[in-house]
């Protein structure tokens with residue numbers, strides 16, 4: 001019987017044993033830039049880190065958290081990265097869907113993410129999965145000032161970054 005190969009991607013919680021392979025993937029996915037370092041720290045510190053496996057091999061990572069705002073809980077997608085040899089096979093999408101399900105289980109009303117303007121792959125990933133770009137001015141119209149500031153701090157917003165939002 002033919003099996004859809006996307007069904008062979010298994011997503012599970014990270015364990016400490018995954019850290020060496022996570023570091024290795026981060027170095028290749030972020031090409032040794034500063035993010036390759038921070039993504040490994042983030043994997044340990046995030047409220048929840050999920051890994052995607054194919055054939056029992058870790059090939060992708062997503063680091064997420066719930067941010068408590070006065071308007072209610074929000075999901076924040078931190079680092080998401082996939083082994084370059086396994087990109088464009090739906091692994092990023094599967095990790096994102098897992099994160100959104102986690103957010104919904106925890107009662108979050110929306111998912112938020114940040115990308116740099118040069119990161120076309122990440123922008124397409126979010127847009128293809130129903131995320132909409134929110135400009136800074138709009139963010140401050142959507143949320144009370146204190147909430148907007150807290151969210152920007154949690155996302156480590158840097159001038160020019162692209163903010164993405166998806167209601168859940």
Ligand SMILES: CC(C)(COP(=O)(O)OP(=O)(O)OC[C@H]1O[C@@H](n2cnc3c(N)ncnc32)[C@H](O)[C@@H]1OP(=O)(O)O)[C@@H](O)C(=O)NCCC(=O)NCCS
Nearest residue numbers: 029079080081082087088089090091092093121122124125
């Ligand atoms: C962003 C990233 C996680 C996407 O992971 P992925 O497993 O390739 O994502 P998917 O296969 O689910 O792709 C979903 C869609 O995103 C778009 N996309 C993904 N990679 C792309 C690329 N290199 N160029 C253009 N579009 C791309 C496509 O529209 C794709 O759908 P399609 O293949 O059906 O056309 C991956 O490119 C990556 O690890 N990049 C380096 C790390 C990074 O920059 N992370 C994001 C910031 S934390």
